[in-house]
Amino acid sequence: MIPLGSAEGHSVPTPYAAQLVRLLARWNVPPHALLGAVGLTEEAVRDPAGRLPLSTWVTLLERARTLTGEPGLGFYLGLQKRLSGYGYLGFAAMSASSLREALDLVTRFSSAVVTSVSLRLRVEGRVAALVVEENVDLGSARDIALISLLLGTRQIGRTLTGNDIHSSLELAIPQPAYFRRFKHLMPDVRFDQPVSQVVFDAAFLDLPLVQADPTARQLMSDQCERLLDALGHQGDFVERVRRAIWRDGGGGVSSLEQVADGMAVSARTLKRMLAAQGTSFSTLLDRERREKAMFLLEASRVPLEQIAERLGYSTSSNFGRAFHQWTGMAPGAYRRSRRISEPPPPPPKRFDDNASSRDWHRN
Numbered sequence: 001m002i003p004l005g006s007a008e009g010h011s012v013p014t015p016y017a018a019q020l021v022r023l024l025a026r027w028n029v030p031p032h033a034l035l036g037a038v039g040l041t042e043e044a045v046r047d048p049a050g051r052l053p054l055s056t057w058v059t060l061l062e063r064a065r066t067l068t069g070e071p072g073l074g075f076y077l078g079l080q081k082r083l084s085g086y087g088y089l090g091f092a093a094m095s096a097s098s099l100r101e102a103l104d105l106v107t108r109f110s111s112a113v114v115t116s117v118s119l120r121l122r123v124e125g126r127v128a129a130l131v132v133e134e135n136v137d138l139g140s141a142r143d144i145a146l147i148s149l150l151l152g153t154r155q156i157g158r159t160l161t162g163n164d165i166h167s168s169l170e171l172a173i174p175q176p177a178y179f180r181r182f183k184h185l186m187p188d189v190r191f192d193q194p195v196s197q198v199v200f201d202a203a204f205l206d207l208p209l210v211q212a213d214p215t216a217r218q219l220m221s222d223q224c225e226r227l228l229d230a231l232g233h234q235g236d237f238v239e240r241v242r243r244a245i246w247r248d249g250g251g252g253v254s255s256l257e258q259v260a261d262g263m264a265v266s267a268r269t270l271k272r273m274l275a276a277q278g279t280s281f282s283t284l285l286d287r288e289r290r291e292k293a294m295f296l297l298e299a300s301r302v303p304l305e306q307i308a309e310r311l312g313y314s315t316s317s318n319f320g321r322a323f324h325q326w327t328g329m330a331p332g333a334y335r336r337s338r339r340i341s342e343p344p345p346p347p348p349k350r351f352d353d354n355a356s357s358r359d360w361h362r363n
Contacts, residue, residue: 014045022080024068087112089106092105098205123205292310
């Protein structure tokens with residue numbers, strides 16, 4: 001397993017706290033009861049350009065759960081998520097021409113919003129998955145963060161496309177004791193999975209978005225670039241390295257030297273630039289191999305020998321040993337236990353604007 005880092009140096013937008021304040025009003029919790037514990041005021045959390053240390057945000061989530069007495073707080077947070085709450089990135093995604101383009105923007109610029117997780121889009125045949133990588137140990141707030149993120153992502157997908165995107169959810173946490181009260185919101189979820197992800201039919205990637213606007217998309221994308229620069233985080237650079245690891249046409253993985261050459265820098269410079277972002281080429285390569293191996297095993301019938309070759313291993317035995325280190329399972333056993341079904345793509349259905357409110361009140 002790849003170790004998770006500490007929360008030090010990570011942050012979230014201050015409006016996250018404002019959203020939490022509004023949610024807790026449902027339980028008649030006054031703002032000062034939540035914010036006072038971390039020295040914040042209502043005025044401070046209204047700053048649209050402000051940032052909060054990730055450790056402060058985790059404390060707020062834990063305190064919110066205590067004040068409300070609601071262990072399943074992540075479900076409430078997920079149901080209220082809106083793209084507008086993600087600032088420039090949200091507006092850029094809303095302006096994209098298709099769901100594929102929107103997800104490309106989200107995976108490319110998500111570090112402009114939060115760095116505690118990374119988002120990746122995987123596509124293999126008819127199966128697509130938006131994969132959530134945890135970069136930081138969120139401790140007791142982990143279930144809140146993951147549930148709200150995946151449930152919120154599915155909610156946002158409906159709003160973006162105007163269609164009900166049929167998807168299944170996988171969560172890398174044990175099933176919480178409180179889940180049975182919220183099962184109607186996640187009837188197709190699997191817990192205790194190696195990674196957290198939203199799995200859906202790849203045909204949905206080509207759905208047009210209801211608010212497509214190429215000019216607005218470009219303007220918002222430029223703002224995201226500037227925000228990354230202002231935060232001193234070159235998330236796009238790390239993402240370009242990760243993409244460059246895979247050769248065009250599925251011809252295996254590239255070496256450090258090959259990636260550096262393609263990016264017009266020396267191998268030494270590439271290593272130094274990645275170190276400045278708190279990572280390394282070997283870490284990125286290991287993550288890419290692990291993620292792609294699990295996805296290929298779940299979403300395809302590609303023989304193990306071909307998977308090993310595509311991942312850059314000289315033999316299937318070497319691949320098997322590496323995979324066992326990642327998951328504690330042999331590739332074949334993993335495939336049998338984690339198989340993703342590939343149903344025929346259902347006809348798109350119009351999004352029912354009342355669906356979210358019905359789900360909300362059923363709880």
